[in-house]
Amino acid sequence: MSTAGPPQGAKAPLGGRELREANERGGHVSIVAPKGGKASQQRVKVQRRPVHGVLLLDKPIGFSSNQALQKVKWLLRAEKAGHTGTLDPLATGVLPICFGAATKFSQMHLEADKAYATTLRLGIKTSTADAEGEVIEERPVQVTLEQLEQVVKRFTGPISQVPPMHSALKKDGKALYEYARAGIEIEREARHVTIYSIAIVNARLDARDDKGPEVDLVVECSKGTYIRTLGEDIGEALGCGAHLSALRRIRTGGFDESQCVSVAALEAMSDEQRMACVRPSEDLLAGHQVVTLDADNAARFLSGMRRRGAWGDADAVAVFAEQPRALLGSAHVKGGELIPTRLLSPPEVSESLLQQQLMNV
Numbered sequence: 001m002s003t004a005g006p007p008q009g010a011k012a013p014l015g016g017r018e019l020r021e022a023n024e025r026g027g028h029v030s031i032v033a034p035k036g037g038k039a040s041q042q043r044v045k046v047q048r049r050p051v052h053g054v055l056l057l058d059k060p061i062g063f064s065s066n067q068a069l070q071k072v073k074w075l076l077r078a079e080k081a082g083h084t085g086t087l088d089p090l091a092t093g094v095l096p097i098c099f100g101a102a103t104k105f106s107q108m109h110l111e112a113d114k115a116y117a118t119t120l121r122l123g124i125k126t127s128t129a130d131a132e133g134e135v136i137e138e139r140p141v142q143v144t145l146e147q148l149e150q151v152v153k154r155f156t157g158p159i160s161q162v163p164p165m166h167s168a169l170k171k172d173g174k175a176l177y178e179y180a181r182a183g184i185e186i187e188r189e190a191r192h193v194t195i196y197s198i199a200i201v202n203a204r205l206d207a208r209d210d211k212g213p214e215v216d217l218v219v220e221c222s223k224g225t226y227i228r229t230l231g232e233d234i235g236e237a238l239g240c241g242a243h244l245s246a247l248r249r250i251r252t253g254g255f256d257e258s259q260c261v262s263v264a265a266l267e268a269m270s271d272e273q274r275m276a277c278v279r280p281s282e283d284l285l286a287g288h289q290v291v292t293l294d295a296d297n298a299a300r301f302l303s304g305m306r307r308r309g310a311w312g313d314a315d316a317v318a319v320f321a322e323q324p325r326a327l328l329g330s331a332h333v334k335g336g337e338l339i340p341t342r343l344l345s346p347p348e349v350s351e352s353l354l355q356q357q358l359m360n361v
Contacts, residue, residue: 051078052100052352053278058260059087059095059249068263072097075266076274084109085252088228090130093249094257101348102281105330109284112253113196115220118244120231122205122213125241129164129228133243141213141240143205148215151237152198160190161229194222195230214245254286276359281344281352282327288318291331291338295323302328302346307338326353 055076059068065086073081082103084096093116098106123141126133201216219227228244235242250257261277269277297307298321311317317331317338329343344352 046074046077048079049077050100050347050351050355051076051081051275051278052102052348052355053281054099054102054284055097055278056255056260057095057097058257058262059092060263061092062089063263064089065095068095069097071263072266073099076278082106084112085114087249088130088132088247090132090244091247091249094252094255094260095249096252096255096284098281098284099278100281101327101344101352102284104342104344105281105284109253109255111223113220113222114225114249115218115251115256116227117201117216117218117246117248117250118227118231119246120215120217120234120242121211121245122215122235122238122242123240124212124243125232125235126243128243129232130244130247137241139240141205143213143238143240145200145203145205147238148200148203148205151234152200152217154237155230155234156195156198158192158194160192161226161233162190163188164226164229164232191224193225195225196220196222211245218250275355278355280327280356282318282320285316285318285327285330288316288330289314289333290318290320291333292320292322292325293328295321298322298328301331301338301340302343302349304340304343306340308336309338311336311338321349324353 055072057068057072059065063071065083069081069083076099078099080103081097081099084098084106087093087095096106096109121131122143123139124135125137127136197218197220199218201218203215204211205213205215207213219225219230221227221230227247231242231244248257266274266277291309291311293301293307301307301319311333313335314333317333319328319331319338319340320326321328326349327344328349330341331338332341333339
């Protein structure tokens, strides 16, 4: 048997450890040839897999929501994924990433109420209403805490907002920010939102350092609220102008920042640890009325058939099979009929059960 290694400069064969490491890095492994030989890189195809559930990501600054989604999807080698509401690259915080079956319920969290922690830099307006834009106006700041409190009250409750040009809202298939980058202003209709509360956490109104006068706020609001627009409008009402210098989503629906995991933490985890961060799809249906069906009715419901029972009318129902307990989908009840809204496919049900079983081993 020959004990000679590969010729100098040749590609070395990949061992099991290298294959596993390549898989975790997205399919690339570097091979360093001995003594001056040319290093080569061999591509190993990453095997995607079905993943079902929701991961609560603490989106880092500088990432678009889609970049964060693609990063997490790659780390988990998931076949299908989507997020539940865009955060600007400047923003950080709670971004639920839905996988597989959970993507069918992601719309529910697009509709959810939100909470944000934000910092307003007073006296400076920018082209984007945040720190990424160019300075377009500077004004002196002569604002008292009492004036700030009075202005904040005016923006609490139902209000109208004109969406900013630098937003992902689409017009004729193009995002508004694409028009803005081309120097085109598009007429936008005002939208109605609700600001439940605005808390003044800290007000540095007399600051003379490089940051200048700033105000830290916590805003609780309905879906569709543009915090950049809110900050700019508050600045105008104060007479000095303002832009956001920081923005963090601290809650969406029933999910808050304390439940989130960072990209850096995910990168440092093993595959098993990453999968342990994926919560069951049913967590997206928290607050729904629960209906549990026996085997016969579960099979019929899963095929799209209405079921009849002694249920009161309900707009939001989470439907489960009894044995083994498994999420089948969402529904509503009217006149004693359980009417399917969104159904999982039989493979999604089976794969979700298997995933949970493996995580509980």
